Amino acid sequence: MKPTRKYPLTLHVNGETYELEVKPQRTLLEVLRNELELTGTNEGCATGDCGACTVLLDGLPVTACLVLALDAHGRQVTTVEGLATAEELHPLQRAFVERGAIQCGYCTPGLIISAYALLQENPRPDEAAVRLAIAGNLCRCTGYTKVVEAVLAAAEAMYAGRSAPATSTQMADM
Numbered sequence: 696m697k698p699t700r701k702y703p704l705t706l707h708v709n710g711e712t713y714e715l716e717v718k719p720q721r722t723l724l725e726v727l728r729n730e731l732e733l734t735g736t737n738e739g740c741a742t743g744d745c746g747a748c749t750v751l752l753d754g755l756p757v758t759a760c761l762v763l764a765l766d767a768h769g770r771q772v773t774t775v776e777g778l779a780t781a782e783e784l785h786p787l788q789r790a791f792v793e794r795g796a797i798q799c800g801y802c803t804p805g806l807i808i809s810a811y812a813l814l815q816e817n818p819r820p821d822e823a824a825v826r827l828a829i830a831g832n833l834c835r836c837t838g839y840t841k842v843v844e845a846v847l848a849a850a851e852a853m854y855a856g857r858s859a860p861a862t863s864t865q866m867a868d869m
């Protein structure tokens with residue numbers, strides 16, 4: 696018999712704090728999608744094999760279908776909804792669109808989160824590093840070439856943004 700009792704859960708997701716009550720068998724993926732309505736994170740296999748449900752847990756990529764929600768209590772979760780601002784897409788999202796790295800799009804949120812985690816660790820990866828970082832994300836459509844190109848393009852754009860010389864206005868604000 697499945698437990699029916701619910702337990703308190705505090706989740707920090709994309710900078711917001713949520714107080715919930717969940718059954719112990721609920722996964723982080725179920726809570727994100729069904730309780731918080733953050734449906735950008737997709738469910739594919741539900742067995743840890745496809746990577747469609749990849750999110751960051753305390754900054755590290757995990758497959759949310761294999762994480763019990765209660766194990767994320769008090770921890771920081773980042774989903775694909777947390778990358779863009781109200782004004783603009785994250786450079787990775789923009790690069791995926793511009794480079795044609797999205798076909799059906801089912802794998803895309805997980806791929807973008809895995810790539811984001813890589814670029815946090817390694818802002819200038821080579822192709823091999825990108826392929827390794829997304830090795831757990833299955834895509835049936837793209838053949839991965841455009842995905843890798845998009846991640847490399849986003850890395851270049853982000854690196855150029857970081858290393859751009861300060862403008863006179865920025866200098867004046869320092």
Ligand code: FES
Pocket residue numbers: 737738739740741742743744745746747748749758759760761
């Ligand atoms: S749905 Fe989680 S790895 Fe496939």
Ligand code: FES
Pocket residue numbers: 796797798799800801802803833834835836837
């Ligand atoms: S774009 Fe369809 S599975 Fe990747």
